[in-house]
Amino acid sequence: MAYNSVNPYTDHYIGIDVGTGSARACVINSKGDIVGLASENIGLWQPEQGYYEQSTTDIWRCICTSVKRILDQQNLDPSTIRGLAFDATCSLAVFSEDTDEPVSVTHPRYDNDRNIVLWLDHRPVEETAKINATEHNLLRYVGGTMSIEMEIPKVLWLKNNMPKELFDRCKFYDLTDALTHMATGNENRSFCSTVCKQGYVPVGVDGSVKGWQGDFLETIGLGDLVKDNFRRLGGVNKENGHYLSAGEKCGTLSEKAANELGLPAGIAVGSGVIDAYAGWIGTVGAKVHLGGGALSSEYASNDWHQAFTRLAAVAGTSTCHIAMSPKPVFVKGVWGPYRDVLIPDYWLAEGGQSATGELLKHVIETHPAFQTALSTAESYNANIYDYLNEHLKDMAAKVSAPSISYLGRHFFFYGDLFGNRSPIADPRMTGSVIGLSSDKSMDGLALYYYGCMEFIALQTHQIIETMNESGHQIKSIFMSGSQCQNKILMELMASACDMPVLIPQYVHAAVCHGAAMLAAKAASADRNGKSEDLWSIMDRMSKPGRAVLPTEDQHEKDLLKVKYNVFLEQCHSQRKYRGEIDDIVNKWSENTGKMDEKEAKPKAEQGEKAKAGGGLNTVLPGSVV
Structure with a gap:
């Protein structure tokens, strides 16, 4: 991707995006043009199945390396940097x-x-169940149940597994706030981090007085965090803590951090956000002619009210779906509504798919034809996704198919292989296939790959439909991430959801572009902390995008409608069948538990012998049983 050459006399702003696999630095000028982009892979450790850990020391090193690389490669004068976020x-x-x-x-x-429990770490299963069993009122603001991906279950796991004397010394941050702390040295926190992932309810919402819900923490066993006005979580706003909305100036770059980054001390640092929310900032302000009723006719095309009709879909390993509303909208299975996280007094909701990029990767790599496909793709100097897209086109041409979707007309793939985040909010969800065959060929792989893309599109339809039925007004999808480059997937998304999909100019950099806009907001702050409003910055710095429109072929529309009905049946039938089986198994377990000691003792002895002696009964770590 070509970026604009650097003018040394122009103000610049740095956005830092820390994803699951890499830390990226992005520098923009005052027009919002990206003038430098660099990344560094970060470490990821998996000490046990379901455990995922990282290190802030390692991440900070990667951030510093990336920033210095941009300064060096672009011959950029560090004194022109006005903000960082x-x-x-x-x-x-x-x-x-x-x-x-x-x-x-x-x-x-x-x-x-290794002081980070990663978002996808699933160690606190029991803790999450305990939290949700409280049915506390704050759970209304996370879609009805707190996800295992959120941070309070992980804190509770640490409480249950750390030595008490060590846990009592700990303070806790969302990763974004930890990086802000490392940059500034202060303890300021962001509403985005605490409200979205830590159970903080902004003051005035549902009678919340201090933000943190002390009775909730006491009930789940974290009462020690209530002490000293919640000091170890960041304190109480305007008492012993300070909380800010996205991009508000939360401090300045310390001497220590400045030396490590190769920047001057005193640069404005903006309050950060969770990566998906930076994707919202980096996409929904784009200039675009969507047509088809996707814009509200009451307002100008670049008016901030248009944001209420735009869903930001931030796609990577998983996909997050972010929507803003002027009033709280409660959607079962969708996280939120969250107030103040991006713009003060406005509400955000977050749906999502547990795995999209990871699902595509898994489906391709586990098929018998994967190695053949990979070798063939490499011979064409193509990635495997582009190669499979071309193979689908060839398959359609051979049978004179009216569309690629026609190829999968009798293949029904339901892909919750990694659980369901929205709108079912059920981590036990799995996958299913109707139309399974013995085909091990390249055509068979291509069909599975297509079915996976169709599933991603149909589930997006389900999430949007659920959100709109509850009160949202979503009329268009603003994508970001590498999946935007997948033409077949984007066309499926637009047609399955029957709304335009906007592809941003900076496909790979929309998220860190959004973070850089937060840096610009922080730099605009006056001595009283008042800064330019976020939408104004987004409108000024966002770039035009490309719209993908739904199919005009009525037959294909009808086909996708039927496929959606089958998708819903696969989704709901799985839960029905599982419930019926669970009823039987529970009765079975109750009955088994009543066996007398005489019968139980030999079984227990056999189990102990198996553990001690190994052999065929031994289960190795990581084995599937």
């Missing part, structure tokens, strides 16, 4: 209160700097 995955970062050093989250070892 972060976005990151919604992961839990742990530091000690007394030394401000990282505290390891690895169990049972606590002697390394």
Whole structure:
């Protein structure tokens, strides 16, 4: 991708995006043009099945390397940098209160700097169930149940597994706030991090007095975090803590951080956001002619009211769906509504798919024809997705198919292989296939791949339909991430949802472009902290995008409608069947539990022998049973 050459006399702003696999730095000028982009892969450790850990020390090193690389490659004068801001995955970062050093989250070892429990870490299963069993009122603001991906279940797991004397020394951050802390040295927190992922309810919402819900923390076993006005979570706003909406100036770059980044101290640092929300900032302000009723006729095409009709779909390993509304909209299975997280007094909702990029990767790599497909793609100097798209086109041409969707007319793939985030909000959801055959060929792989793309599009339809039925007014989808480059997937998305899909100019950089806009907002702050409003910055700095419109072929529309009905049946039938089986199994278990000690003792002895002796009964770590 070509970026504009650098004018050394222009003001510049740095956005830092920390994803699951890499840290990226993006520099923009005052017009919003990207003038430099660099990334560095970050470490990821998986000490046990379902455990995922990272290190703030490692991430900070990658950030510093990326920023210095841009300054060097673009010959950029550091004195032109006016602002800096972060976005990151919604992961839990742990530091000690007394030394401000990282505290390891690895169990049972606590002697390394792996102090991040990553968002996709699924260790707190029991803790999540305990939290949701409280049915506390704050759960209304996370779609009815707190997800295992959120941070309070992970804090509770640490409480249950760390030595007490170590846990009592810990303070806790969302990763974005941890990076802001490392940059500024202060303890200011963002509404985006705390409201969206830590159970913070803004003051005045549903009678919330201090933001943090003390009775909730006491009930789940985290009462020690209530002490000293919630100090270890960031404190109480305007008492012993300070909370800000997206991009508000939360401090300045410290001497230590400035030296490590190769920048001058004193640069404005903006309050950061979770990475998906930076995707909203980086996409929904784009200049575009969508047509077809996708714009509200009451307002100008670039008026901020148009944001209420736009869904930001931030696609990567998983996909997050972000929508803004002027009033709270409660949607079962959709996280939120969250107030103040981007713009003060406005509400955000977050739906999502647990796996999209990861699902496509899994489906392709587990098919018998994968290695053949990969080798063939490499011979054409193409990635496997582009190659399979071309193969689908060839398949359609061979049978004179009216569309690629025609190829999958009798193939029904339901792909919740990694659980369901929205709108079912059921981590136990799995996949199913109707139309399974013995085909191990390249055509068979291409059909599975198509079915996976169709599933992603149909589930997006389900999420949008659920949100609109509850009160949202979504009329268009603003995508970001590498999936935007998949022409077949984007056309399926537009046609399945029957609305335009907007592809941003900076396909790979929309999220860090959004973070850089937060840096511009922070830099605009006056001595009283008042800054330019976020939408004004988005309108000024966003670039034109490209619209993908729904199919005009009525037959294809009708086909996708029928496929959607089958999709819904596969979704709901799975839960029905599982419920019926669970009823039987529960009765079975109750009955089995009543066997007398005489019968139970030999079974127990057999189990102990198997554990001690190994052999055929031994289950190795990571085995599937």
